[in-house]
Amino acid sequence: MYKPQGVFLRNPDLVPAYLRPGMWGWILHRVTGLLIVFYLLLHIWVIGRAALSPQAFDQIMVTLGTPFWRVLEVGLLACVLYHGANGIRIILFDLGYGIRTHRSWWYATVAVVVLVFIIGAVQMLMPLFA
Amino acid sequence: MRTWAWILQRLSGAVLVLALGLHWFVQHHVDPGAEITFAGVTVKLKWALYLVADILLLAFAVFHGLNGLRTVVLDFKISRSAATVLTVVLVVVGVGAIVYGIPPLLAFLRG
Numbered sequence: 668m669y670k671p672q673g674v675f676l677r678n679p680d681l682v683p684a685y686l687r688p689g690m691w692g693w694i695l696h697r698v699t700g701l702l703i704v705f706y707l708l709l710h711i712w713v714i715g716r717a718a719l720s721p722q723a724f725d726q727i728m729v730t731l732g733t734p735f736w737r738v739l740e741v742g743l744l745a746c747v748l749y750h751g752a753n754g755i756r757i758i759l760f761d762l763g764y765g766i767r768t769h770r771s772w773w774y775a776t777v778a779v780v781v782l783v784f785i786i787g788a789v790q791m792l793m794p795l796f797a
Numbered sequence: 798m799r800t801w802a803w804i805l806q807r808l809s810g811a812v813l814v815l816a817l818g819l820h821w822f823v824q825h826h827v828d829p830g831a832e833i834t835f836a837g838v839t840v841k842l843k844w845a846l847y848l849v850a851d852i853l854l855l856a857f858a859v860f861h862g863l864n865g866l867r868t869v870v871l872d873f874k875i876s877r878s879a880a881t882v883l884t885v886v887l888v889v890v891g892v893g894a895i896v897y898g899i900p901p902l903l904a905f906l907r908g
Contacts, residue, residue: 697869700862700865700866701866701869703862708862711898715897715898718835718904721835721836724838728832732832747817751813751817751818754811755814757807757810758807761807790825791825
């Protein structure tokens with residue numbers, strides 16, 4: 668029988684080996700949320716600096732179109748898609764919809780996110796191979 | 798306060814799904830493949846509705862992001878005084894980010 672230790676004593680639901688879909692949904696929501704808020708502040712700062720002059724802005728946009736930044740942006744797409752779709756799922760639960768079938772909704776959310784992500788990622792990465 | 802933090806997080810989240818979807822679509826798919834340029838953004842922002850939408854997006858995104866960050870940190874069961882400090886710091890960062898973020902949008906209009 669497994670005995671929770673350390674941080675898992677406070678929340679046994681977080682023991683990796685015992686994670687269920689709902690917990691994965693919750694953890695992913697938090698991790699993607701933290702990544703997005705970090706990006707958001709960076710985004711506001713970069714656009715704020717770039718908008719100082721048209722030349723600076725266009726130069727930075729060219730830099731952001733290079734493979735390194737483009738791939739990072741694809742990662743951003745994944746985070747935003749998941750966070751948004753799972754956010755809708757959370758709001759529906761809060762309104763009382765779908766709680767009993769939450770596991771099916773989790774799989775549906777992941778399926779939609781993966782599908783839209785593949786379409787978006789292909790569109791974003793295509794110019795790199797043109 | 799907790800209830801408000803929760804309700805406003807849901808409301809701003811719902812708004813963001815729409816506003817951010819529009820933002821991403823306009824920036825990347827209206828004219829696919831085209832580079833984002835200063836002149837191009839100026840054209841978009843000169844449309845008043847888009848400027849208003851962008852400023853609202855900025856405010857909602859900053860609120861939703863920092864309020865979410867607050868929720869995550871509070872879940873670590875920090876002390877009451879630490880929570881107050883956290884709230885004050887996040888309000889300052891949030892107001893700062895919004896105040897910092899609006900003038901650049903207006904800068905596009907001056908060209």
